[in-house]
Amino acid sequence: MSGTRVIDEASPLTQPSPPRGRGQGEGAGPYSLPGDHGLHRQLEKTWSPATGPLRWFMQIDHHVIGKRFIITAFIWFALGGVLAALMRIQLSRPGNTFLSADLYNQIFTMHGTTMMFLFAVPVMEAVAIYMIPLLVGSRALAFPRLTAFSYYMFLFGGIMLYTAFFLNIGPDAGWFSYVPLASPEFAPGKRVDIWSQLVNFTEISAIAVAIELIVTILKQRTPGMSVNRMPLYVWSMLVTAFMIIFAMPAVMVGSLYLLLDRLVGTHLFNVAEGGDPLLWQHLFWFFGHPEVYIIFIPALGMVSSIITTFCRRPVFGYTAMVLSQVATGFIGFGLWVHHMFTTGLPQSGESFFTAASMMIAIPSGIQIFCWIATIWMGRPVYKPPLMFVLGFVAIFVLGGLSGVMVASIPIDLQVHDTFFVVAHLHYVLIGGAVFPLLGALYYWFPKITGRLMNDRAGHVSFWLIFIGFNLTFFPMHKLGLIGMPRRVYTYLSETGWGQLNLLATIGSVVLALGFLTYFINALVCAKRGEFAGANPWDGPTLEWATDSPPPHYNFIHMPVVSSTEPLWHAPEHAPLVTGLSTTAKEVLITRTFDAEPDHRYTYPAPSAWPFLTALATAGIFLGLLFTPWAFVIGLPIASLMAVGWFWPTTPQKEGDAPQDSATASEAVA
Amino acid sequence: MIRRQTIDVGALPDHAFGNRSIMWWATMTIIAIEGTVFAMAIASYFYLQGNEETWPPADTPLPGLMWPTVNVIILLASLFPNHKVKTAAEDMNLGQVRLWSVIADTFAVAFVVVRVFEFRELNVSWDSNAYGSVTWTLLGLHSVHLLTDLIDSVVLTVLMFTRHGDEPRRFVDVSENCFYWNFVVLSWLPIYAVLYWTPRLL
Numbered sequence: 001m002s003g004t005r006v007i008d009e010a011s012p013l014t015q016p017s018p019p020r021g022r023g024q025g026e027g028a029g030p031y032s033l034p035g036d037h038g039l040h041r042q043l044e045k046t047w048s049p050a051t052g053p054l055r056w057f058m059q060i061d062h063h064v065i066g067k068r069f070i071i072t073a074f075i076w077f078a079l080g081g082v083l084a085a086l087m088r089i090q091l092s093r094p095g096n097t098f099l100s101a102d103l104y105n106q107i108f109t110m111h112g113t114t115m116m117f118l119f120a121v122p123v124m125e126a127v128a129i130y131m132i133p134l135l136v137g138s139r140a141l142a143f144p145r146l147t148a149f150s151y152y153m154f155l156f157g158g159i160m161l162y163t164a165f166f167l168n169i170g171p172d173a174g175w176f177s178y179v180p181l182a183s184p185e186f187a188p189g190k191r192v193d194i195w196s197q198l199v200n201f202t203e204i205s206a207i208a209v210a211i212e213l214i215v216t217i218l219k220q221r222t223p224g225m226s227v228n229r230m231p232l233y234v235w236s237m238l239v240t241a242f243m244i245i246f247a248m249p250a251v252m253v254g255s256l257y258l259l260l261d262r263l264v265g266t267h268l269f270n271v272a273e274g275g276d277p278l279l280w281q282h283l284f285w286f287f288g289h290p291e292v293y294i295i296f297i298p299a300l301g302m303v304s305s306i307i308t309t310f311c312r313r314p315v316f317g318y319t320a321m322v323l324s325q326v327a328t329g330f331i332g333f334g335l336w337v338h339h340m341f342t343t344g345l346p347q348s349g350e351s352f353f354t355a356a357s358m359m360i361a362i363p364s365g366i367q368i369f370c371w372i373a374t375i376w377m378g379r380p381v382y383k384p385p386l387m388f389v390l391g392f393v394a395i396f397v398l399g400g401l402s403g404v405m406v407a408s409i410p411i412d413l414q415v416h417d418t419f420f421v422v423a424h425l426h427y428v429l430i431g432g433a434v435f436p437l438l439g440a441l442y443y444w445f446p447k448i449t450g451r452l453m454n455d456r457a458g459h460v461s462f463w464l465i466f467i468g469f470n471l472t473f474f475p476m477h478k479l480g481l482i483g484m485p486r487r488v489y490t491y492l493s494e495t496g497w498g499q500l501n502l503l504a505t506i507g508s509v510v511l512a513l514g515f516l517t518y519f520i521n522a523l524v525c526a527k528r529g530e531f532a533g534a535n536p537w538d539g540p541t542l543e544w545a546t547d548s549p550p551p552h553y554n555f556i557h558m559p560v561v562s563s564t565e566p567l568w569h570a571p572e573h574a575p576l577v578t579g580l581s582t583t584a585k586e587v588l589i590t591r592t593f594d595a596e597p598d599h600r601y602t603y604p605a606p607s608a609w610p611f612l613t614a615l616a617t618a619g620i621f622l623g624l625l626f627t628p629w630a631f632v633i634g635l636p637i638a639s640l641m642a643v644g645w646f647w648p649t650t651p652q653k654e655g656d657a658p659q660d661s662a663t664a665s666e667a668v669a
Numbered sequence: 670m671i672r673r674q675t676i677d678v679g680a681l682p683d684h685a686f687g688n689r690s691i692m693w694w695a696t697m698t699i700i701a702i703e704g705t706v707f708a709m710a711i712a713s714y715f716y717l718q719g720n721e722e723t724w725p726p727a728d729t730p731l732p733g734l735m736w737p738t739v740n741v742i743i744l745l746a747s748l749f750p751n752h753k754v755k756t757a758a759e760d761m762n763l764g765q766v767r768l769w770s771v772i773a774d775t776f777a778v779a780f781v782v783v784r785v786f787e788f789r790e791l792n793v794s795w796d797s798n799a800y801g802s803v804t805w806t807l808l809g810l811h812s813v814h815l816l817t818d819l820i821d822s823v824v825l826t827v828l829m830f831t832r833h834g835d836e837p838r839r840f841v842d843v844s845e846n847c848f849y850w851n852f853v854v855l856s857w858l859p860i861y862a863v864l865y866w867t868p869r870l871l
Contacts, residue, residue: 274717
């Protein structure tokens with residue numbers, strides 16, 4: 001890539017920042033023209049979100065839905081965290097009677113299900129819903145009504161799961177619901193059905209968002225942003241969205257089979273009639289392993305964004321980074337059998353999956369080394385976002401090491417279903433995804449809220465989380481090696497597991513305090529934090545070119561970019577796009593690879609139909625728990641709602657939309 | 670004073686067909702998703718087949734071949750009106766789009782009607798054995814896919830007869846719907862082969 005530019009000492013990161021005003025839509029900034037103020041008012045009117053008493057049900061704006069999505073995901077995260085704390089209390093000493101065995105089963109299942117299906121994947125997509133249009137320089141996310149639909153499906157799924165849990169019918173067969181434990185003969189009642197339907201809710205939501213992200217990234221990039229100039233975070237979301245498209249159908253098919261076996265008496269997993277429980281494991285892990293990378297790859301993109309800004313230089317090895325992300329996306333589909341090493345599959349097959357599992361360490365290693373090189377050659381500014389990234393590097397490398405260990409069949413046979421695996425997966429998922437996520441939200445918080453988080457509280461929260469995390473999960477490696485199985489509600493004092501468990505419980509208290517500090521910091525600063533201005537960190541990518549929070553139309557003029565770090569390369573001289581309608585919600589569609597302008601496309605008005613369609617779909621899903629007729633009755637209703645959604649409101653005629661080309665032709669700078 | 674360079678996109682068209690259109694890309698992703706669903710279901714079919722000595726299992730008769738074969742013919746024949754709709758849409762010829770859409774939808778309705786007979790001649794119940802379960806599930810998945818596309822196509826045809834029909838955007842929608850129908854036809858062929866020829870040949 002062209003010219004690495006190390007920013008001078010006077011950058012706002014290293015100097016005390018001058019007081020900033022809100023500067024909302026004054027047409028200032030590097031990508032503005034004189035006389036933009038009137039344009040701003042017109043665009044605000046055109047792109048304004050829904051109004052009126054029912055507006056909550058009608059919003060389709062990617063900022064509104066994105067924020068809602070992030071907050072909802074964090075509410076589930078907090079609930080999942082409380083469940084984890086309950087488990088740690090129960091395990092803090094041998095023979096504890098704080099939780100019953102049955103409740104413990106529900107709690108560990110709910111914890112895993114919440115974190116994987118209601119937090120990890122949705123929150124990554126939620127951040128992308130908000131950020132991707134800004135990063136690619138577009139006015140909106142593609143298919144805005146579908147965004148709203150996906151949010152409501154996600155919301156209804158979570159509400160259903162937790163309602164069931166509070167009614168004591170929470171799922172209790174683990175977050176991967178192995179059959180025959182989850183089959184009708186061993187799991188009567190509705191618990192596992194609830195789990196299966198939750199999976200369907202969140203998968204539909206995830207797939208819908210993946211479609212929007214793919215189309216936005218491929219077709220709505222601002223002119224000049226050819227694929228070799230896409231920010232690494234955008235690349236990471238593109239790879240993730242494609243993985244979602246090919247991974248999620250497997251678990252939808254699996255959970256459909258499980259429901260059919262449980263509700264209408266099919267025998268897909270029933271050995272006695274020719275079915276096969278291992279079919280479930282194959283289908284689940286064909287989704288489940290890519291799922292880990294679906295959670296982890298967005299985090300890689302976030303890490304690259306943060307490292308670029310806080311080390312004051314472009315990431316070392318852009319091409320190697322992109323290829324590593326894509327390679328991870330492909331290899332991620334060839335690993336699923338390593339979850340099944342103890343099922344007695346043919347050894348030659350297992351060896352193949354061992355090789356693939358070890359191979360994926362190569363692209364991960366390349367990325368880690370590129371980041372280290374970037375930090376080494378840059379001038380790191382140790383703000384909290386960078387601290388979270390450094391924490392990520394440390395923890396993720398440890399998780400990767402235990403990952404290479406369990407990829408080896410003899411070790412896996414020894415530690416399968418023990419706390420060693422619990423330690424490994426938390427190192428990979430919390431270290432690999434939650435740390436970068438917390439860093440990224442800290443980094444983008446000023447963009448989303450217009451205010452900065454408090455750095456002192458940020459550092460405190462980082463150290464509490466980092467220390468608490470290691471105290472909680474490092475002892476679990478040892479516990480697993482000395483034989484403690486996962487998913488046991490208690491243990492005898494003779495096992496000698498008491499002390500390490502107590503240590504883990506103490507660690508979890510520190511960890512919880514860390515999260516609490518982070519969230520209180522966010523909540524307080526959203527209202528009272530220092531005003532951030534458009535670009536508080538002197539970031540290089542387009543999200544920092546517009547106001548904080550961004551106007552609903554994102555950019556008055558789409559900028560033409562000529563590098564991966566447009567704001568570091570004389571943005572005030574960059575050409576601008578003019579001529580998009582100011583009275584219709586027009587976005588510019590560009591060509592897939594080179595991002596040449598191609599045509600204009602008008603986005604729809606706010607609408608309650610996506611909400612109603614989601615409601616009808618949720619009705620079908622819930623009804624199916626009781627009778628297959630729910631599908632027969634529900635399909636026409638849901639179809640009717642969808643017709644309302646797609647039915648055009650007013651005919652559009654060409655040429656009746658005034659455009660802003662008049663202002664542009666007089667533009668001088 | 671330097672004039673700042675601008676790119677005026679106001680003169681660009683407000684729609685585009687084929688892979689320039691975002692609808693085409695969305696349709697492609699839907700095809701990828703549904704294709705993966707079918708691939709998973711077909712993989713399960715062969716996975717379960719490996720558990721049996723004979724396929725279908727002993728005492729289970731073969732599925733009837735006539736109605737599904739009729740459906741193959743109907744679907745292959747539907748490619749012609751479908752192609753006519755697509756070219757008419759790309760020429761923005763409303764009259765032709767209306768005419769051929771009705772004909773194409775008739776083929777789809779015929780397919781769904783024949784599908785009912787197809788289910789009746791599977792000669793096994795979904796709860797008899799795993800063979801029956803996976804056969805019904807695969808055919809059921811395909812039926813849901815077909816039914817939702819039929820609803821979609823009929824709504825779009827009705828839309829073309831309203832005042833909303835004569836707009837470039839609608840013609841793009843019609844064109845992409847035709848593109849999707851090609852997938853409906855092409856995905857039926859492997860499923861047909863799996864359901865009706867695997868028990869006979871493999």
